[in-house]
Amino acid sequence: MSILTRFKDIMTSNMNALLDKAENPEKMIDQYLRNLNRDLGKVKAETASVMAEEQRAKRVLEESKADAEKMEKYAIKALEAGNEDDARKFLERKTQITEKQAELQQAYDLAESNAHQMRQMHDKLVSDINELEAKRRMLKAKWSVAKTQERINKIGSSVTDANNTAAGFGRMEDKVNRALDEANAMAELNKAPKDDIEDLASKYDKQVSVDDELARLKAKLNKE
Missing domain, CATH: 1.20.5 (Single alpha-helices involved in coiled-coils or other helix-helix interfaces)
Structure with missing residues (x-):
């Protein structure tokens, strides 16, 4: 099956109808996207090749036009130098080049059209893959909820006495x-059992500290 044929089948098919026939919709969706992403790689390569051909055709056409202009400039210089025969030869070569330009222009126009179509195809495929990615997340979420509800229903059916x-x-x-x-x-x-002796000791430690401070103040007053 070609890339475009598979792409057309995916985008024109009824996703819900396909999922109804699938034993595992999650796997089916994943497979669709794997196929499309693989095809996208091929489309990218082909698009790059066609775009390269467009650039080559454009370059050949521009070189031909440049050659024709160069021959005309040489003809002018030959006439200015009084060499009419040389000028004629340059103009004859310009005529030959110009006659081929019609074919080169036609080739470039075709290459440009092909490149434009391939870019459109590539961009459409990328857009549709992104859309399917979003749809996949939605469908997989619904599928997960459905499977959960199915398990709940099975559990509920086994309970006969609330x-x-x-x-x-x-x-x-x-x-x-x-x-x-x-x-x-x-x-x-x-x-561990609480030891109250430490709390009791701290009480008297504080008292002793106050007594010491009181004694210090009395000694200070007596000195004064």
Whole structure:
């Protein structure tokens, strides 16, 4: 299948209809984009080649025009020097060059048209791939939600007694609460016993410090 044929099939097909037939839409979307990105690489290479051909045709045409102008300048110089025969030869060569320019111009026009078409094709393919990338994210998100809902539905269908389920959750909650209470009690028991003597000692340390300061002030007053 050619690049353009595959590209046309992708862009004109009904994506939702294709996904309905697919066992795994995610894989199918990824495969589409892998194919398109691979084709984009080929289109880029072909576009570069066509653009290079356009530049080559343009360069040949411009060189031909420059050669024709050069022959005319030589003819003028020959006439100024009084050499009419030389001038005639230069003009004959200019005529030969000019006759070929029509073909060169036609080749350049075709190359330019081809390059323009390839650039348009390349830009359209890039744009459409970006659009499909966005669509892929959306479809994959929907597919993920659908699969999650399907799992929930299967779980829900297996539950026949909502009261028993609620009671089961209640028992689990009680078990968790008991485990938490036991863990907190064990943590409390594991704490080292508090030694109050240090707090008591600090009280008297502060008192001694105040007494020392009072004695110092009294001694200062007596000296005065």
